[in-house]
Amino acid sequence: MAETAESKKEEADYKRVHSFPLIRHTDMPEEMRVETMELCVTACEKFATNNESAAKMIKESMDKKFGSSWHVVIGEGFGFEITHEVKNLLYMFFGGSLAVCVWKCS
Amino acid sequence: YKSRQDEDDGTEMADGTDEWTQGKTLIKPPDQLDLSEAELKEEFTRILTANNPHAPHNIVRYSFKERSYKPISNVDQLAVHLVLDGNLLHQDSDEACRQRARQGLEKVLRVVLWQVFGEGVAEEFGAEERPDSAESKSTRREQKLTNQFNFSERASQTLNNPLRQRECQTEPPPRANFSATANQWEIYDAYVEELQKQERNKEKHKAQSMKKEEEKSRKKTAVVETQSDDITNVGRAAKIMERMVNQNAFDDIAQDFKYFEDASDEFREQEGTLLPLWRFQYDKAKRLTVTALCWNPKYKDLFAVGLGSYDFSKQGHGMLIFYSLKNSTFPEYIYPTLSGILCLDIHSSLSYLVAVGFYDGSVAVYNLKEEDDEATYRSTAKSGKHTDPVWQVKWQKDDMDNNHCFFSVSSDGRVASWTLVKNELLFTDITKLSVGGATVERSEEARHLTMACGTSFDFHKKIDYLFLVGTEEGKIHKCSKAYSSQFLETYDAHNMAVEAVRWNPFHPKVFISCSSDWTVKIWDHTVRSPMFTFDLNCAVGDVVWSPYSSAVFAAVTIDGKVHVFDLTVNKYEPICHQLVAAKKTKLTHIEFNPVHPIIIVGDDHGFVTSLKLSPNLRKKPKEKKGQELPKGPEVEVAKMEKLLNLLREPDNS
Numbered sequence: 001m002a003e004t005a006e007s008k009k010e011e012a013d014y015k016r017v018h019s020f021p022l023i024r025h026t027d028m029p030e031e032m033r034v035e036t037m038e039l040c041v042t043a044c045e046k047f048a049t050n051n052e053s054a055a056k057m058i059k060e061s062m063d064k065k066f067g068s069s070w071h072v073v074i075g076e077g078f079g080f081e082i083t084h085e086v087k088n089l090l091y092m093f094f095g096g097s098l099a100v101c102v103w104k105c106s
Numbered sequence: 107y108k109s110r111q112d113e114d115d116g117t118e119m120a121d122g123t124d125e126w127t128q129g130k131t132l133i134k135p136p137d138q139l140d141l142s143e144a145e146l147k148e149e150f151t152r153i154l155t156a157n158n159p160h161a162p163h164n165i166v167r168y169s170f171k172e173r174s175y176k177p178i179s180n181v182d183q184l185a186v187h188l189v190l191d192g193n194l195l196h197q198d199s200d201e202a203c204r205q206r207a208r209q210g211l212e213k214v215l216r217v218v219l220w221q222v223f224g225e226g227v228a229e230e231f232g233a234e235e236r237p238d239s240a241e242s243k244s245t246r247r248e249q250k251l252t253n254q255f256n257f258s259e260r261a262s263q264t265l266n267n268p269l270r271q272r273e274c275q276t277e278p279p280p281r282a283n284f285s286a287t288a289n290q291w292e293i294y295d296a297y298v299e300e301l302q303k304q305e306r307n308k309e310k311h312k313a314q315s316m317k318k319e320e321e322k323s324r325k326k327t328a329v330v331e332t333q334s335d336d337i338t339n340v341g342r343a344a345k346i347m348e349r350m351v352n353q354n355a356f357d358d359i360a361q362d363f364k365y366f367e368d369a370s371d372e373f374r375e376q377e378g379t380l381l382p383l384w385r386f387q388y389d390k391a392k393r394l395t396v397t398a399l400c401w402n403p404k405y406k407d408l409f410a411v412g413l414g415s416y417d418f419s420k421q422g423h424g425m426l427i428f429y430s431l432k433n434s435t436f437p438e439y440i441y442p443t444l445s446g447i448l449c450l451d452i453h454s455s456l457s458y459l460v461a462v463g464f465y466d467g468s469v470a471v472y473n474l475k476e477e478d479d480e481a482t483y484r485s486t487a488k489s490g491k492h493t494d495p496v497w498q499v500k501w502q503k504d505d506m507d508n509n510h511c512f513f514s515v516s517s518d519g520r521v522a523s524w525t526l527v528k529n530e531l532l533f534t535d536i537t538k539l540s541v542g543g544a545t546v547e548r549s550e551e552a553r554h555l556t557m558a559c560g561t562s563f564d565f566h567k568k569i570d571y572l573f574l575v576g577t578e579e580g581k582i583h584k585c586s587k588a589y590s591s592q593f594l595e596t597y598d599a600h601n602m603a604v605e606a607v608r609w610n611p612f613h614p615k616v617f618i619s620c621s622s623d624w625t626v627k628i629w630d631h632t633v634r635s636p637m638f639t640f641d642l643n644c645a646v647g648d649v650v651w652s653p654y655s656s657a658v659f660a661a662v663t664i665d666g667k668v669h670v671f672d673l674t675v676n677k678y679e680p681i682c683h684q685l686v687a688a689k690k691t692k693l694t695h696i697e698f699n700p701v702h703p704i705i706i707v708g709d710d711h712g713f714v715t716s717l718k719l720s721p722n723l724r725k726k727p728k729e730k731k732g733q734e735l736p737k738g739p740e741v742e743v744a745k746m747e748k749l750l751n752l753l754r755e756p757d758n759s
Contacts, residue, residue: 022300025286081285089284093296099288105281 024099025091036062036090040100044074048095051075058102066104073101158183211255352433359383363431363704368720376675378682378722380668383704384434386411386714390442391425396708398450399697404457406701407431408438411714414446414465416694421446421465426472429714441472441479453501453510461512461524463496469514469524471531483531485524492516497561503570515575517559521585537575537585537593562607568614574631576604582619584631597634599627606648612656613746620649626661628673630750637750638677642669648695654703654724656746662686662693662707670723673749682723686715 021041026033039061047054055072062070066088073080076097082089088104165178195202353360363383371378391413398412407430414424424446428439445466453459458474462481468491470481485491494517501512502523511525513536521537559578566572571587572594580600583593600621610616616637620626622645627636644663652658657673666687669680687693687709695708703719 022296024296025284027282075288077289079285079287081283083281083283086280086282089282091284091286093288093293096297097290097293099293101286101288103284 019094019096021092021094023090023092025089027087027089029087032066033090035065036102037092040090040092040102041094044094044098044100058100062102062104069106070102070104075099156183158185160185348436349432352435356384356434359434363702363716363718366718368722371720371722374722376672376681376722378670378720380670380682380684380686380705380717380719380723382686383716383718384431386429386434386437386716387712388425388427388437388440390440391427391712393422394425394446394712395692395710396694396712396714397424397446397448399695399706399708399714400450400452400460401697401699401706402428402452402457403454403700405430406699408457409697409699409706409714410450410452410460411708412447412450412462413712414448416710424464426450426460426462428474431716439474441481443470443481448495449498451499451501451512456510459501459510461499461501461514463499463514463516465495467492467494467496467516467518469496469499469512469531471510471512471526483526483529485531485533492518492520492522494518494559498563500563500565502565513563513565513573515560515563517561517578519558519560521560521563521575523587536587537589538591559603561603562605564608564617566609566614567611574607574609574617576607576619578603580604580621580623582607582629595631595634597629599629599636600625605646606650608649608651610656610746611651611653616656616746616750618649618651618659620646620661622646626659626671638673640669640671640678640680647693650696650698652698652724653700657749658723660696660698660705662696664692666691666693666709668693668696668705668707668717670719672723677749682720686717687713 021037023033023037028036040058043054043057043061047057051074055074058074059070059072062072071082076099078099080101082101082103082105084103084105090100090102092100094100161181161183163181165181166175167178168174169176195205362381366381368379368381391411394413395415395417396411397414397416398410400410400412402408402410409429411427411429412424413427415421424443426439426441426443426447427437430438443462443464445464445468447462448465449463451461453461460472460474462470462472464470468485470485471483473482476482492514496514496516499512499514501510505511505525507527509525509527511523513521513523515521519538520535522533523536525532525534558581560575561578563573563575566574573585573587575583575585576599577583580598580602582597582599582604584595584597585593599619600623602621602623604619604621607619608617610618615630615632616628617631618626618628624642624644624646626640626642626646626649628638629636640661642661642663644665644667647662647664649659649661652660655672655674658671660668660670662668666685666689667683668686670682671680675681686707691713692710693707694710696705698705703724704716705719706714706716708714
């Protein structure tokens with residue numbers, strides 16, 4: 001009993017602790033990176049249950065702000081190989097289990 | 107007849123009045139309808155309206171818009187009975203104007219043509235217009251309109267710029283590929299790593315805050331360092347630039363140094379030449395004499411020049427300068443000294459240690475690695491500096507405590523050994539030179555009077571304790587480090603001061619000496635008289651063996667000449683004697699470069715000239731057919747032996 005309680009605590013802990021946005025790989029300039037990251041966090045928090053809507057929101061905002069055309073993938077388990085325009089890629093983790101990949105390629 | 111009567115009635119009015127009164131008789135045409143009286147009286151009403159009786163009452167048209175037949179409200183009632191086109195024109199209408207204009211022009215044209223072209227043309231035109239001519243005459247009074255036929259159009263085409271097509275394709279923004287996997291475990295791992303990193307950073311910050319206090323004191327130096335870092339970076343780049351510029355400026359000399367071989371040497375049987383290469387000079391050293399030269403054993407292009415003055419009356423400051431062959435315009439290292447330098451030596455293994463002997467009798471050791479230009483060690487009056495100028499210094503092998511030590515010889519008759527112990531120079535007298543051999547019993551005064559003045563010395567290459575000292579009286583003493591007051595041997599070498607004494611680098615028994623009495627002598631140290639004597643017709647400043655052959659040596663004289671001797675070629679005369687310096691320049695020192703075939707020569711104006719030896723001067727012995735040529739110092743030794751044997755045999759016999 002104690003063990004399970006502990007493990008539960010750990011889980012909760014790790015989820016809490018690991019939920020900050022962590023940039024895994026990016027080659028964006030500083031400003032762009034910060035803005036995009038914040039946008040992703042906002043979108044994911046707003047559409048916590050619906051990845052598609054979150055992705056839609058991110059993609060449309062990015063298109064407006066930085067030009068067409070952006071692609072966004074949000075998910076918990078996927079592999080990818082993409083071609084992106086240099087200095088326009090952001091790959092980050094968020095919420096302990098979500099991975100967000102945003103890139104521009106017209 | 108009846109019809110004729112009707113007609114007559116109509117036409118002849120005057121006559122008809124008569125017939126009217128006679129009375130009418132109605133005449134019936136034959137095809138008239140036969141109607142009864144009643145029918146004749148019947149009234150038929152005829153209403154005259156504007157309506158056209160033939161026009162249809164209702165016309166229906168198909169309307170596509172409403173997709174049905176629609177009756178047209180207004181039906182056209184107009185009936186045209188007769189149409190006749192007339193040829194009247196309104197006078198203001200276009201056509202009328204045009205016609206009038208044409209008529210007017212014709213008149214003018216006829217006149218002009220008559221004038222310009224003569225009757226013939228006018229007749230031509232006239233033929234066409236004859237029907238109009240009557241009209242045209244009448245309208246001559248009208249205004250003259252512009253003559254359309256004499257109207258010349260002037261047109262010109264401006265230059266149309268040729269059209270060009272220009273296309274351009276911009277470069278598409280660069281793309282890159284990226285691939286990764288997003289799984290739960292990847293995410294987890296990434297977070298864990300990040301947390302660890304953060305923790306490590308926190309620790310670092312804690313540690314740093316403790317060190318901050320320590321660092322505050324070092325802040326100033328750190329600031330200075332960063333500043334000087336910039337300068338040193340620039341300095342390094344500037345140095346490289348300087349070298350490049352020098353190489354370019356002296357490109358031909360550099361090429362000569364490396365590749366030029368005097369081809370004419372093939373034609374000159376035994377003689378050779380010296381090709382002048384770079385000339386090293388330093389502004390501040392202009393008034394000083396080159397008193398010492400030494401090649402750096404480690405860096406083959408670096409050499410040290412000691413500057414001072416031989417003149418007793420004109421003693422000023424001195425300088426220790428290092429030049430590199432790569433930069434002949436400016437020295438690499440400069441050390442100004444208070445007193446003139448007379449000799450210097452670079453340590454054979456630690457090429458940054460330089461021992462220097464001064465005119466004021468002190469010795470010093472410079473460390474080239476240090477930044478400042480002060481001597482690292484310096485002897486003072488307390489620590490046993492010589493009382494007279496130091497003429498020669500030489501490094502020795504490290505002593506048993508691994509301290510560096512060097513020897514110095516001076517005019518006060520002492521040969522002293524100096525040891526570098528930590529921060530000091532400790533000295534020990536090795537030998538006291540005195541006239542007439544060892545004299546322990548004599549009194550102090552007498553000893554002083556009979557002190558000989560050492561002017562040069564040299565240590566044997568192989569036999570460590572053996573060394574030679576040359577004196578101002580012209581004697582050469584063979585001494586040992588072990589015996590302090592006794593000489594092993596004394597040679598009555600010269601009539602004047604011995605300027606230089608040097609052991610042969612190959613043959614263990616041979617040494618050479620030169621003196622201001624115009625002679626250069628070669629000795630076997632076992633024999634008291636010289637093996638060879640050369641008279642150079644001028645006071646000899648310095649003599650030096652070549653590093654590549656045991657039988658080749660070079661000497662410089664005060665008249666500015668360099669003499670190179672090769673004993674295997676010519677035992678009596680130099681194979682090269684060449685005027686190297688300008689008039690009235692005394693050559694003071696000469697040194698062979700251990701690796702390259704060049705020599706450097708110093709003179710009394712502070713210049714150092716480098717010269718390349720032509721092939722004849724650096725001949726290796728010829729191969730004998732069928733015999734392998736043993737290489738190495740043994741050959742050189744054998745060479746010398748042969749020469750000496752030649753001399754000895756007549757002696758023996």
